[in-house]
Amino acid sequence: MKVRIAYIDEPPFYWTREDHSVTGADIELAEVVLRAIGVSGIEHHLIAFDELLPGVQEGRWDMNVPIFVTPGRAERVAFSAPVWAIGDGFLLQRGNPKALTSYAAVAARGDARLGLVAGQVQIDSARSAGVGDSQIVVFKNQPDAVAALLDGKIDAYASTAVGNRVLAGANAELEAVAHPRANERRAPVGAFSFSKSNQRLLRAVNAQLGQYLGSADHRARMARYGLTETEIDGVIGGAR
Incomplete structure (x- = not known):
């Protein structure tokens, strides 16, 4: 088979x-x-x-x-x-210059640009937290989003906390931040x-x-x- x-x-x-x-x-x-x-x-x-x-x-x-x-x-x-x-998190440029630690933090900064992959659940999560459509940049896949982050075209890329952790570990220019989650909420x-x-x-x-x-x-x-x-x-x- x-x-x-x-x-x-x-x-x-x-x-x-x-x-x-x-x-x-x-x-x-x-x-x-x-x-x-x-x-x-x-x-x-x-x-x-x-x-x-x-x-x-x-x-x-x-x-x-x-x-x-x-x-x-x-x-x-x-x-x-x-x-x-698994919970969500951000992949960011080293130092996290705009202090983006959650979707709400992105929503609070009109100059913050968030990269997301088309069709993934993080798009709905970001919008639910108040991130505006003008702040969202949608990519076809993860490699394109990471390349845009390294080029400074976006300020953060949202994906799984685990995936971001691994990517950051392989690239000294990047760091990962896991989103805070209430203890009673299941990932x-x-x-x-x-x-x-x-x-x-x-x-x-x-x-x-x-x-x-x-x-x-x-x-x-x-x-x-x-x-x-x-x-x-x-x-x-x-x-x-």
Whole structure:
């Protein structure tokens, strides 16, 4: 059996190496789970973020890498058990010259420009916090947004706190700031997604996730990509 997986370039979760091989925390998780359920071949499709949902709905591929679960998205696709729980954060130029630590801080500065990737949940989060459309610059993908940040065309790039942390660790010109979150609020969760007609694959993946998530092997693999116990423990109950 072969499974086709769509992904985007967004380290540390999924990206394409210089040798054109595909890697990342969620790519490795998908491979471990799919091999365990008997999949013999995995085919990766690099696409733009806004193609993920329509592509899997139309059967152009069989599953998507994990993205944030939202009610609107759940109306269109079937999500697996959650595989991580991660809050938002900003990637900024070293020193954070405009002191941007939250969406509200961006909204309070009319001269602040925030980079976001088309179709991602951070757009709604920013607007809900009062960030104006004139302050938002939308990009097709993460590499374009990071390049604009380094060029000074935007002041911050909003994405996952984990992803930003990894990017900042690889570039001395950048730093990452995690957004504050009330202790009682659960971090948003991410999950694989499938066509609603593909229940057989969904059930098989969920059964294996229930056995594998939180295991020593799972934790060790995710740690190599910068995911901590916090990001994993926030979803263990959801896979059982």
